[in-house]
Amino acid sequence: MGIGSVHPLAAGSGAGSADFTAALAERRRWVYDYLLDWPGADAFRPADIHDGLLSYVRHAGKGLRPCLLLLSCGAAGGDEKQALPAAAAVEIYHIWTLVHDDIIDRDDTRRGHPTVHSEYGRRARDERSLSDVEAAHYGTAVAILAGDLQQSWAYALLTDLAARGVEGETILKLVRRMATELTPQLLEGEMLDVQFAHVDADSLTEQEVISMLSKKTAALTEYAAWAGATIGLAGQLDSSGLAEKLGRFAYLCGTAFQLQDDILGLTADEGILGKAVGADLREGKRTLVLYRALANATPDERRLLLSVVGRADASAEEIRGVLSIIGSTRAIAQISQMAHNYVIQAIELLSHVPESKYRTLLEQFAKFVLARSH
Amino acid sequence: MGIGSVHPLAAGSGAGSADFTAALAERRRWVYDYLLDWPGADAFRPADIHDGLLSYVRHAGKGLRPCLLLLSCGAAGGDEKQALPAAAAVEIYHIWTLVHDDIIDRDDTRRGHPTVHSEYGRRARDERSLSDVEAAHYGTAVAILAGDLQQSWAYALLTDLAARGVEGETILKLVRRMATELTPQLLEGEMLDVQFAHVDADSLTEQEVISMLSKKTAALTEYAAWAGATIGLAGQLDSSGLAEKLGRFAYLCGTAFQLQDDILGLTADEGILGKAVGADLREGKRTLVLYRALANATPDERRLLLSVVGRADASAEEIRGVLSIIGSTRAIAQISQMAHNYVIQAIELLSHVPESKYRTLLEQFAKFVLARSH
Numbered sequence: 001m002g003i004g005s006v007h008p009l010a011a012g013s014g015a016g017s018a019d020f021t022a023a024l025a026e027r028r029r030w031v032y033d034y035l036l037d038w039p040g041a042d043a044f045r046p047a048d049i050h051d052g053l054l055s056y057v058r059h060a061g062k063g064l065r066p067c068l069l070l071l072s073c074g075a076a077g078g079d080e081k082q083a084l085p086a087a088a089a090v091e092i093y094h095i096w097t098l099v100h101d102d103i104i105d106r107d108d109t110r111r112g113h114p115t116v117h118s119e120y121g122r123r124a125r126d127e128r129s130l131s132d133v134e135a136a137h138y139g140t141a142v143a144i145l146a147g148d149l150q151q152s153w154a155y156a157l158l159t160d161l162a163a164r165g166v167e168g169e170t171i172l173k174l175v176r177r178m179a180t181e182l183t184p185q186l187l188e189g190e191m192l193d194v195q196f197a198h199v200d201a202d203s204l205t206e207q208e209v210i211s212m213l214s215k216k217t218a219a220l221t222e223y224a225a226w227a228g229a230t231i232g233l234a235g236q237l238d239s240s241g242l243a244e245k246l247g248r249f250a251y252l253c254g255t256a257f258q259l260q261d262d263i264l265g266l267t268a269d270e271g272i273l274g275k276a277v278g279a280d281l282r283e284g285k286r287t288l289v290l291y292r293a294l295a296n297a298t299p300d301e302r303r304l305l306l307s308v309v310g311r312a313d314a315s316a317e318e319i320r321g322v323l324s325i326i327g328s329t330r331a332i333a334q335i336s337q338m339a340h341n342y343v344i345q346a347i348e349l350l351s352h353v354p355e356s357k358y359r360t361l362l363e364q365f366a367k368f369v370l371a372r373s374h
Numbered sequence: 375m376g377i378g379s380v381h382p383l384a385a386g387s388g389a390g391s392a393d394f395t396a397a398l399a400e401r402r403r404w405v406y407d408y409l410l411d412w413p414g415a416d417a418f419r420p421a422d423i424h425d426g427l428l429s430y431v432r433h434a435g436k437g438l439r440p441c442l443l444l445l446s447c448g449a450a451g452g453d454e455k456q457a458l459p460a461a462a463a464v465e466i467y468h469i470w471t472l473v474h475d476d477i478i479d480r481d482d483t484r485r486g487h488p489t490v491h492s493e494y495g496r497r498a499r500d501e502r503s504l505s506d507v508e509a510a511h512y513g514t515a516v517a518i519l520a521g522d523l524q525q526s527w528a529y530a531l532l533t534d535l536a537a538r539g540v541e542g543e544t545i546l547k548l549v550r551r552m553a554t555e556l557t558p559q560l561l562e563g564e565m566l567d568v569q570f571a572h573v574d575a576d577s578l579t580e581q582e583v584i585s586m587l588s589k590k591t592a593a594l595t596e597y598a599a600w601a602g603a604t605i606g607l608a609g610q611l612d613s614s615g616l617a618e619k620l621g622r623f624a625y626l627c628g629t630a631f632q633l634q635d636d637i638l639g640l641t642a643d644e645g646i647l648g649k650a651v652g653a654d655l656r657e658g659k660r661t662l663v664l665y666r667a668l669a670n671a672t673p674d675e676r677r678l679l680l681s682v683v684g685r686a687d688a689s690a691e692e693i694r695g696v697l698s699i700i701g702s703t704r705a706i707a708q709i710s711q712m713a714h715n716y717v718i719q720a721i722e723l724l725s726h727v728p729e730s731k732y733r734t735l736l737e738q739f740a741k742f743v744l745a746r747s748h
Contacts, residue, residue, distance in 0.1 A: 040554050040558075043554065043555070043558035043559070044558055045558070045562045045565075046562060046565055046566060046569065048565065048569070049561065049562065049565050100518050100519070100522060103514075103518065104514075104515045104518060104519075106511075124572075128572050130572060134572075137478075137480075138568065138572070140477075140478075140514075141478045141565070141568050142565070144474050144477065144478060144518060145474070145478075145561045145564055145565050147522075148474060148521075148522070148525065148557070148561055149557060149558060149561050151522065151525055151526070152525070152552070152553040152554075152557035152558075153553070155529055155549060155552070155553040156550065156553035156554045158549075159546055159549055159550040159553065159554075162546065168542035168543050168545075168546050169542050171542075171546060172533055172536065172542050172545060172546065175529060175532075175533055175549055176530065176533040178526070178529070179526040179527070179529040179530035179533065180414050180417065180526075180530045180533075181417070183522070183523060183526035184414075184417035184418055184419070184523060184526075185417070187423065187519045187522055187523050188419045188420060188423065190519055191419075191420055191422065191423050191515070191516070191519050192420060194512065194515050195420065195422070198498075198502055198504060198508075198512070
């Protein structure tokens with residue numbers, strides 16, 4: 001991306017980065033151990049549901065959202081271990097949205113492994129001798145139900161907080177905000193994403209695209225940080241609005257994260273990214289990079305972009321042509337800069353947070369969003 | 375069915391039935407008014423999600439589950455109006471499972487109206503000019519996301535109980551049981567239903583089929599009655615196990631309800647039922663009636679049944695042939711009798727419930743399950 005060399009914010013190296021990487025890895029282990037040892041998982045039956053539901057857990061994600069939650073709990077003066085069930089809840093919450101999103105986006109791979117619907121579709125064909133159409137439908141059914149059960153698992157995990165001494169009133173606040181604010185926002189973002197792929201790119205404003213992707217991604221990071229801080233405050237009066245400020249910090253980081261994600265979808269090494277470069281283009285996803293490229297392109301380039309984007313059958317050569325045009329429009333550099341600006345705003349908000357090792361790690365978190373390669 | 379004439383239990387007439395019908399209609403109105411006036415629904419966006427999500431609410435169901443919840447609250451000594459948000463929660467919970475089930479079962483109509491996925495597929499074809507395949511996929515995306523949002527709405531509604539003075543600890547109990555017991559059971563039932571349609575009918579026992587359909591239907595009626603009684607008890611020690619007994623009562627009624635539902639799918643008037651008679655047969659649903667018919671059939675009849683059931687393209691004549699065989703095996707009469715026996719067991723449990731108008735209405739509820747025509 002080249003931004004790292006012009007501004008210290010994006011630097012992915014140095015002692016701070018190593019601290020954060022270790023802190024992230026440690027918290028990811030706590031969260032995934034908690035999820036994989038969860039006693040209630042015995043009730044997830046039959047085998048296809050149980051295994052389908054756990055498959056994305058077994059292929060652990062980066063764990064950024066639970067890390068945000070735990071660090072925000074610490075930054076608000078709480079004990080991270082008390083908040084662990086909520087951290088596990090936001091990770092599972094994230095996972096259920098992926099399982100359903102993969103059906104909707106017709107993605108076959110995720111994190112380098114088959115998606116739930118494609119894996120169980122394949123198994124139904126191979127093991128149940130179903131026709132291709134019936135097998136695909138069976139795979140979709142498994143993924144719908146597994147995602148549904150994961151959503152309920154997220155609520156179950158929030159109620160686990162009671163066993164760690166979190167007050168009932170605080171838990172109910174977390175449940176209510178998840179149900180009444182987070183989910184409507186996130187699913188609005190998902191639906192708009194689907195709708196935008198079917199409308200003329202000319203009819204969308206850059207602001208509409210940013211709003212859509214913030215809902216898809218930043219709503220959950222905001223919730224995670226707010227929830228962690230709310231647990232950390234343990235019912236104390238939050239006169240300085242710490243929970244909301246940490247939520248806003250995480251919202252800005254989440255938006256930057258999504259912009260970066262769209263850039264990586266066009267530039268990353270496929271082996272590291274775990275999905276095909278160009279998949280977003282073939283699906284016709286209205287990423288901000290694409291929007292900016294269209295805005296910056298010459299009329300000829302624009303026609304070529306519009307003739308390829310959104311065509312599932314676009315050839316590798318056509319995708320390379322589109323990537324070359326996107327490169328020449330400087331769209332990627334400009335959207336990188338925009339992500340960068342969000343992170344600067346986010347870090348400024350941390351000045352309202354009392355100094356601690358958690359605040360330092362949150363600052364490193366914000367920088368990590370830009371520096372990541374997958 | 376003919377059972378009504380041999381046993382007073384199944385009688386759908388008389389003063390008791392009129393009382394219950396009025397009580398059901400009144401409670402259904404409370405619940406649907408609460409849902410349709412719910413202030414948080416403004417957050418359900420964009421229009422396709424909002425309207426798709428509310429479509430099954432606008433075409434109100436029978437409201438049996440919320441009625442069970444409210445009557446159980448009253449039977450446990452509580453104020454029904456205090457429990458109203460929980461009654462709305464179980465109705466929406468039921469609705470989200472229908473929205474996803476309709477995708478999985480590929481049903482085009484529900485309650486005489488198009489299902490969410492088929493309606494939004496049609497609109498995408500007509501209004502967004504998408505191809506048939508793309509339009510159907512768009513309809514599925516709307517229905518997946520609308521159902522997801524409805525699930526979270528159910529949790530939101532449970533948290534509304536706080537505004538009616540229900541203690542936080544009680545609300546958390548309701549949230550936890552919904553997430554850790556109800557949902558795994560119900561979705562296990564859904565998944566088994568899908569799987570059973572793809573295995574040889576010979577390989578299933580009657581007990582496996584009953585267990586599947588109880589999970590699909592009775593888990594939610596059990597939850598509804600238990601939740602109502604738990605709210606009604608208002609944190610008092612439940613030394614007589616009233617909440618669990620009312621839950622068991624409702625579980626038995628729910629199982630009888632599902633058996634009756636499968637019978638109605640074969641015998642009811644299509645106009646009243648709101649879906650095509652024979653749809654369950656074409657889908658290959660492993661209803662208990664079908665299982666019993668196979669067990670009772672002659673080898674020739676059996677071959678004919680197996681050659682038609684599960685074939686989406688079965689002709690109207692073939693379906694009539696299957697219905698005639700099912701009739702001659704007495705499978706419907708036998709399964710009616712089984713439903714009848716469940717209701718008798720359920721009513722016996724009511725002897726543990728203090729006498730009140732609510733107990734009387736619950737008894738009438740149990741009888742109504744058998745007497746209904748749709």
